[in-house]
Structure formats: C-alpha cells, structure tokens
Amino acid sequence: MSFWSKRGLDAGTRELPFEVILHHMVVPMFVLNAKGEVVFWNEACAELTGLPAHEVMGTSNHWRGFYQQARPCLADLVLQGAQERAGALYAAHSDQAAKDGRMLAQNWCDLPCGKRRYLRIDAGPLRGPDGETNFVVETLQDLTAIKEAEAQIIAEREAVARQQHSVMESLGHGLEALARGDLQNQLTTAFPGEYDRLRKNFNAALEQLAETMQAVRGNSGGVRASARQMAQSADDLARGTTQTENALCRTAEAMELITSSARNAANGTSEASRVVTSARKEAEQSGGVVREAVNAMGEIEASSRQIGNIIGVIDEIAFQTNLLALNAGVEAARAGDAGRGFAVVATEVRALAQRSADAAKEIKALVSTSGAQVEAGVRLVGEAGAALTRIVTHVEQLNGMINAVADAARQQGIGLTDMDKALAQMNEVRGKNARLVEQANAASHALNEDAETLEGLLLKFRLAGGTVSRPTRETALVI
Known part of the structure; x- marks a missing residue:
C-alpha cells in the first residue's frame, strides 16, 4: 500500500500517477513514516544502493542500503529531532538547515553492491495539519566523483607540498650551512621537476659567493695593513x-x-x-x-x-x-x-x-x-x-x-x-x-x-682552501 493513498490525501491527487513519477525520478529517494519504517524506495535509490525496494519496504532496515552495521540514517535523526548527533555520525553537516527541521549532511557510505560512495544527503519532514511529522523524505546525491577529484587534488597538493617541503628542507640545510659560513655545502640531490632549477641557481650563487669571498680574502690583508698604516700615519x-x-x-x-x-x-x-x-x-x-x-x-x-x-x-x-x-x-x-x-x-x-x-x-x-x-x-x-x-x-x-x-x-x-x-x-x-x-x-x-x-x-667562512686565515700581507703606505 502506498503512503500517497493515506493520511487524507484528496482523490484528485490519488488519481495522478505521482508515485510512478517519483519511482522513475533520477534522484535517489526514500520515505520513512512516523514509525521509522520505509514506505517508499524509488528505483534510483535501489540502483544506487544495490538494495531492491522489497527488501526494505515496511521495515526499519533502510540503513542496510548505506552501512554495514546498524546505525541511524539522516532521516531517522530528523524523525527523532536528534540533530545534535549529526556531527558525530556524518563527515559533514549543515547546522543552518536544521533550524526548520531539515538536515543536510555528507558521508562516505559502504553500499551493499560493494561500492563505496560519498553521498550528499538531504532529509526533511512532512508535517500534517496538526504540525506532527508524518513522514520524512530523504534524497541522495552521489558526490563520489567530485570527492574523488577533490581527493586527487588534495593528493596532488600533498605531493606538491611534500616536494616543496623536501625542497625547503634541502634549501634550509643549505642556507643553514651558508649562515655558518660554509661555502662548500652545495646541494647535490636533484630536486623534483622544475624545482631543480632552484637547486642549480643556489649552487651557482654559492660558487659565485665563494669566488667573491676568495677575492675578498686575498685583498682583506692589504686593506687591513693599509688601514693600520693609515691609522699610524694619521697618529704621527x-x-x-x-x-x-x-x-x-x-x-x-x-x-x-x-x-x-x-x-x-x-x-x-x-x-x-x-x-x-x-x-x-x-x-x-x-x-x-x-x-x-x-x-x-x-x-x-x-x-x-x-x-x-x-x-x-x-x-x-x-x-x-x-x-x-x-x-x-x-x-x-x-x-x-x-x-x-x-x-x-x-x-x-x-x-x-x-x-x-x-x-x-x-x-x-x-x-x-x-x-x-x-x-x-x-x-x-x-x-x-x-x-x-x-x-x-x-x-x-x-x-x-x-x-x-x-x-x-x-x-x-x-x-x-x-x-x-x-x-x-x-x-x-x-x-x-x-x-x-x-x-x-x-x-x-x-x-x-x-x-x-x-x-x-x-674568518667565519669556510672556502675551498679551508677557513679564511688571518691575512699577513702588508702594504706600504706613504703619507
């Protein structure tokens, strides 16, 4: 017996093939009565879950279409008015929708057909003239492809993040050695992809800096000797x-x-x-x-x-x-x-x-x-x-x-x-x-x-010839 012919629905509505339309609707949907029993399970829902309607009609085993163990579905929470439990049972839910009794949530479901799907679930009450909830309608939307794409994007991001972390860690070690004055610690391990150009540029900059430090080391003695001579001559x-x-x-x-x-x-x-x-x-x-x-x-x-x-x-x-x-x-x-x-x-x-x-x-x-x-x-x-x-x-x-x-x-x-x-x-x-x-x-x-x-x-820099030793070259300065 269909729930559409009960609860005082007028004769005009009963004569319309509305139930047939809902059965053939592409949106998976099922309906619970006030006792929590399945009174409607359309073909799209049976196709999604792999659970035919005759196995769940008139029972409270609708959870078998989504989970391997008994647990409340979102329609049960709406029927029970237990919106506060959604956070513990679902991967995501909307508190904004719960104000009018309707609930929105998302969750991974293990279907009887052996597939694992990420579903967007929308459950809303149908109330009678007295305000009592007579039925709860739950519609389903398969977001698995989107979720998998998001997961792939997240995975790619994580891979990129791991690459960036590896690159940053290697650069960090190189910069740490550079901060200690070690100009010999080049990055020998290749970076992934385009990041390897950064490694090559770092090594080239390190070599250039080392050559500059060598030149500065060669001239620092003369500068210091000249400065000492200038200071002495200035004193004289x-x-x-x-x-x-x-x-x-x-x-x-x-x-x-x-x-x-x-x-x-x-x-x-x-x-x-x-x-x-x-x-x-x-x-x-x-x-x-x-x-x-x-x-x-x-x-x-x-x-x-x-x-x-x-x-x-x-x-x-x-x-x-x-x-x-x-x-x-x-x-x-x-x-x-x-x-x-x-x-x-x-x-x-x-x-x-x-x-x-x-x-x-x-x-x-x-x-x-x-x-x-x-x-x-x-x-x-x-x-x-x-x-x-x-x-x-x-x-x-x-x-x-x-x-x-x-x-x-x-x-x-x-x-x-x-x-x-x-x-x-x-x-x-x-x-x-x-x-x-x-x-x-x-x-x-x-x-x-x-x-x-x-x-x-x-003296803090370590070059190819070892640490910079104190220069001894003296330059004569005549004033």
Missing part, C-alpha cells in the same frame, strides 16, 4: 700637527716680542734722532759761543798788551820819580838843615816811587801771567771750537745713521707686521689642518676597525 701626523702648533705658538710669541722690540727700537731711534738733532743744534750754538769767546779772548789779549804798555809807562815814571827823589835827597843833603824837610819829602817820594815800581812789577808779572793764560785760553777755546765743529760734523753723521736705522727699523716693523699676519694665516691654516687631521685620524681608525671587523667576518 696628529703628533706632528701638535708639535707644529706648539712651534707656531712659540714663534708667534717670539715674533710678537720681536715686533714689540722693533717698535720700541723704532721709537727709540726716532727719539735718538730727535735728541741728536737737538744736540747738533746746541753744538752749532756752542760753536758760535766759542767763536765769540775766541773773539773776546782776543780782545782781552789786546787789552792785556795795552795794560802791559801802561804798566811799562808807570814803571818808567816810577823809575824817573825814584831818580828825581834820589837827586832831591842829594840836593837836600847839600842844603843842610834848610833842606832837611825837603829831604824827608824826597825820602817819602822815593819810598812811594819804590812802592809804585814794585807794584808795577807785580802788576806786570800778573799781566804777563794773565796774558800767557789768555793765550792758553785762546788756544784752548780755539781747540774747543774745532772740537765742537768736529762734534757737529760727527753729530750730523750720527743723525744720518740714526735716521737710516730708524728707516730700517720702520721697514723692519712693516716686515715684522707682515710676518705676524703670515703667522696668523699659518695658524689659521694650521687649525684647519688640525681639524682635517683629526677627521682623517678618526676615519683611519674607523677604517682600521672596519678592516678588523671584515677580517673577523671572513
């Missing part, structure tokens, strides 16, 4: 610059002292020239005074001669007076007593004349002495005049020399000023050179440190 140059700086400072100080001394000398020569000029003028004035003194001494000499002449006259008068007094005394003696008074006068006149004669002699002697002294004074004043003339000449010569010295001192001062400026420029250039030397010194030491670092890095 720095010390020489420091010594030059000290020498320039001392020279500048000495030049400053010399310039000050030359300036003082120039000032002194100018003052000396002024003093000598003043002395020359005073000497010329003294020469005029000496000439006047010579003239005055000449006049004194003439006056002395005149005084001598006058004294001679006085001496002659005294002599005559003395003779007259002597004659008067003789005449008074002849006169006797009458001439006694006259004799006394004559005696007094004689004594006076004698004193006058004596005084005239003394004056004459003094005038003679004074004349001699005047002559000596005239001679000395003449000599002094001649000496003053020579002094004036010498002073003029000395003035010319002092002026020449003053000019030379001024020229020397100008030259020393220029030398001072040159020393200042040299000091400025020395400061710039010192800064450049300091920079070069720092750069050379940095280069030396970099060379040592490079040499230390090269």
Whole structure:
C-alpha cells in the first residue's frame, strides 16, 4: 500500500500517477513514516544502493542500503529531532538547515553492491495539519566523483607540498650551512621537476659567493695593513700637527716680542734722532759761543798788551820819580838843615816811587801771567771750537745713521707686521689642518676597525682552501 493513498490525501491527487513519477525520478529517494519504517524506495535509490525496494519496504532496515552495521540514517535523526548527533555520525553537516527541521549532511557510505560512495544527503519532514511529522523524505546525491577529484587534488597538493617541503628542507640545510659560513655545502640531490632549477641557481650563487669571498680574502690583508698604516700615519701626523702648533705658538710669541722690540727700537731711534738733532743744534750754538769767546779772548789779549804798555809807562815814571827823589835827597843833603824837610819829602817820594815800581812789577808779572793764560785760553777755546765743529760734523753723521736705522727699523716693523699676519694665516691654516687631521685620524681608525671587523667576518667562512686565515700581507703606505 502506498503512503500517497493515506493520511487524507484528496482523490484528485490519488488519481495522478505521482508515485510512478517519483519511482522513475533520477534522484535517489526514500520515505520513512512516523514509525521509522520505509514506505517508499524509488528505483534510483535501489540502483544506487544495490538494495531492491522489497527488501526494505515496511521495515526499519533502510540503513542496510548505506552501512554495514546498524546505525541511524539522516532521516531517522530528523524523525527523532536528534540533530545534535549529526556531527558525530556524518563527515559533514549543515547546522543552518536544521533550524526548520531539515538536515543536510555528507558521508562516505559502504553500499551493499560493494561500492563505496560519498553521498550528499538531504532529509526533511512532512508535517500534517496538526504540525506532527508524518513522514520524512530523504534524497541522495552521489558526490563520489567530485570527492574523488577533490581527493586527487588534495593528493596532488600533498605531493606538491611534500616536494616543496623536501625542497625547503634541502634549501634550509643549505642556507643553514651558508649562515655558518660554509661555502662548500652545495646541494647535490636533484630536486623534483622544475624545482631543480632552484637547486642549480643556489649552487651557482654559492660558487659565485665563494669566488667573491676568495677575492675578498686575498685583498682583506692589504686593506687591513693599509688601514693600520693609515691609522699610524694619521697618529704621527696628529703628533706632528701638535708639535707644529706648539712651534707656531712659540714663534708667534717670539715674533710678537720681536715686533714689540722693533717698535720700541723704532721709537727709540726716532727719539735718538730727535735728541741728536737737538744736540747738533746746541753744538752749532756752542760753536758760535766759542767763536765769540775766541773773539773776546782776543780782545782781552789786546787789552792785556795795552795794560802791559801802561804798566811799562808807570814803571818808567816810577823809575824817573825814584831818580828825581834820589837827586832831591842829594840836593837836600847839600842844603843842610834848610833842606832837611825837603829831604824827608824826597825820602817819602822815593819810598812811594819804590812802592809804585814794585807794584808795577807785580802788576806786570800778573799781566804777563794773565796774558800767557789768555793765550792758553785762546788756544784752548780755539781747540774747543774745532772740537765742537768736529762734534757737529760727527753729530750730523750720527743723525744720518740714526735716521737710516730708524728707516730700517720702520721697514723692519712693516716686515715684522707682515710676518705676524703670515703667522696668523699659518695658524689659521694650521687649525684647519688640525681639524682635517683629526677627521682623517678618526676615519683611519674607523677604517682600521672596519678592516678588523671584515677580517673577523671572513674568518667565519669556510672556502675551498679551508677557513679564511688571518691575512699577513702588508702594504706600504706613504703619507
């Protein structure tokens, strides 16, 4: 008896060959009633499972069409409302579809025909007017080809992944050896397929790197030796610059002292020239005074001669007076007593004349002495005049020399000023050179440190000739 003729289906529906259509539908389908018994099993389902409909109709053994052991089908879970068990029984299921009682799932099924199929299962309830589930319809879709294609794709992906893993593992070992500095560890095992080109490129790059390291190893010694020489030369140059700086400072100080001394000398020569000029003028004035003194001494000499002449006259008068007094005394003696008074006068006149004669002699002697002294004074004043003339000449010569010295001192001062400026420029250039030397010194030491670092890095690489040994080649560097 068909479920289509039960449960109050109208007569129009019963008269339609609907059941026949479902029996011949290409979609595998079966129907369970509320008791879980099979009430419909179409031909497509029988063909899929290899289980004919008469073996399952009216029974609950529909599981035999899909599994080797008894277990709930998806329609049973819908009928029981046990959607939560789908996750444990099926390979895949949809929680979204379970909200309206319908369930979707996928699973591998071992069919009675001996085949293993991956089926997409769709089970949904058919409810009556009272809302109770009267039937559950389950449709099946064979996804085995798709699943097998997916499995093949997965297998191919896994194979590719295994190949990639093998390639990555080999490359990883090669790169690990390269990270340790081993440039001899080439990849000898061929990679699968197109990956082998990657291996060849890696080996070629390794060979190129090894050749480069060999070349670097050959030159690193010279670089380090040159850097060491540069650092040493820079240190020597720095010390020489420091010594030059000290020498320039001392020279500048000495030049400053010399310039000050030359300036003082120039000032002194100018003052000396002024003093000598003043002395020359005073000497010329003294020469005029000496000439006047010579003239005055000449006049004194003439006056002395005149005084001598006058004294001679006085001496002659005294002599005559003395003779007259002597004659008067003789005449008074002849006169006797009458001439006694006259004799006394004559005696007094004689004594006076004698004193006058004596005084005239003394004056004459003094005038003679004074004349001699005047002559000596005239001679000395003449000599002094001649000496003053020579002094004036010498002073003029000395003035010319002092002026020449003053000019030379001024020229020397100008030259020393220029030398001072040159020393200042040299000091400025020395400061710039010192800064450049300091920079070069720092750069050379940095280069030396970099060379040592490079040499230390090269020691980590193992080349065809063994590990990189410390180079010993020295390169002469002249600065």
